[in-house]
Amino acid sequence: MNTHTESKQDLQDKHYWLRKFRMAKNDKTLERMVSRAIDDHHRESSVVAAIYLAECQRERELNQGRYLDS
Template sequence: MNEHTAPEQQLKDKMYWLRKFRMAKNDKTLERMVSRAIDEYHNKTQIAAAIYLAECQRERELMLGRYLDS
């Protein structure tokens, strides 16, 4: 399921975006993924907030070299 077919409620969930962003193995790839998502959902505040929170967590994970629990 991609973001074009995902229900809006699912798009508002940080964990949905975190699962997607965990595909990024480095900062540059993460930056591109987040940029693309924000370009598409910048006008939907709750979705943009979920994207931002997931981005922050994934950045911490990459920096620490591990997955964080929440």
């Protein structure tokens, strides 16, 4: 992930992460994407919070069978 092109405000936005996580078509891929995002931003609590919220929403979407970015 290239954080140099993303603003801190973008990284703190749940919708930013949700757009990224919607590329995950299954739980395993989502888990890897979230793990990498947390590894990259673990020192920034507001970014980690946004990642967590987006992960929760994407998990709900996957459980509902919503696979496409809509």
